[in-house]
């Protein structure tokens with residue numbers, strides 16, 4: 631009974647999110663297919679996440695390596711992608727490379743180098759996004775804007791890492807106009823780098839927008855929104871480690 635109830639809620643939430651994404655696309659004059667939804671499943675157990683998959687979520691986002699490794703064997707992963715969206719320590723790289731379809735949270739040349747080495751050892755290429763600390767927050771991970779191009783140039787030299795775009799988590803803003811400024815800046819930087827047509831760098835993915843601000847992000851050019859709470863409901867902390 632409980633599962634059934636949750637199933638309905640996730641399905642209903644998904645339908646509501648879908649409608650909101652479509653509306654934001656219409657308002658922005660963009661095509662729906664240009665925006666991809668990532669269902670952020672952190673803290674939710676495999677049974678619950680499988681209900682979301684059955685409702686049509688086909689990319690999952692998780693922020694902890696340990697949680698991915700524990701949960702993934704219990705998930706119905708056929709035609710479903712797993713993205714790492716949380717900070718990655720270099721000592722955990724070896725256990726996650728090959729286990730996820732994309733690492734969205736690459737925030738240094740150092741960690742990119744380790745991803746490259748581990749990918750080489752497995753004979754694969756790992757898709758990554760560079761995380762940008764767009765709000766210059768001291769307590770947040772991400773490359774500073776001033777260093778971004780240099781970091782991207784260095785990472786682009788690595789043969790088994792493929793830069794696919796940028797990701798950010800902007801500062802918490804009370805007003806929608808304020809968060810939009812950060813998204814707008816991200817889009818500027820994204821287009822700027824895309825226009826440089828750097829070797830081995832494709833700017834296809836601009837991952838920004840979460841439950842509280844994804845419509846703003848879509849209006850400012852986001853191609854990938856990462857939605858947890860609006861899809862699964864409130865998380866009960868502490869986060870599973």
Ligand SMILES: *Cc1c(COP(=O)(O)O)cnc(C)c1O
Pocket residue numbers: 670672693715716799840841842856857858859860
């Ligand atoms: C948790 C998380 C999200 C989802 O946040 P919600 O507010 O629950 O939608 C998105 N991106 C990252 C990096 C996260 O850690």
